[in-house]
Amino acid sequence: MKINHLTSAEENLMKxxxxxxxxxxxxxxxxxxxxKPHQNTVSTYLKILVEKGYLSTEKEGRIFKYSVIVPFEEYKKFLLKELSQQFFNNSGKEILEFLFNENLISQKDLQSYFDLKIEMKPVKTKEPKLEYAEEILNPKKDKKGKDKKKKKKKSEN
Known part of the structure; x- marks a missing residue:
């Protein structure tokens, strides 16, 4: 869905x-x-917002019922991406620095946000193979001795 820019008057009505x-x-x-604005003014803005794809209409008798098509969250994302591209070189880091410098966000705000978002899950680890310890604790029997016993049994038969 392509989102179009709104004028400040359109944005105020959309709110x-x-x-x-x-x-x-x-x-x-x-x-x-x-x-309150004049009814004709509001009607004109409604038509514009339908054309821009923010609203849809459904005719009910002689009047129209309007429905919002573009959710507020989508519009916020659109605005933030535009702002990021035009003023912050598409850098979230630059946006955060600006917010810190203007005292619009504090380090405490970020810490509480990340404390809520980060879950510590224990990592499942495989038990290490102790090959050398196994060899020392459970030495393998000499294969040569087994081969000799097998040969003796075969020769006896």
Missing amino acids: LFWKLENFYLKDVMEQHPEP
């Missing part, structure tokens, strides 16, 4: 739409904080 998920124009007008 409301992500909360509503499925809605009618009247729902938007009721839920929009003051100062």
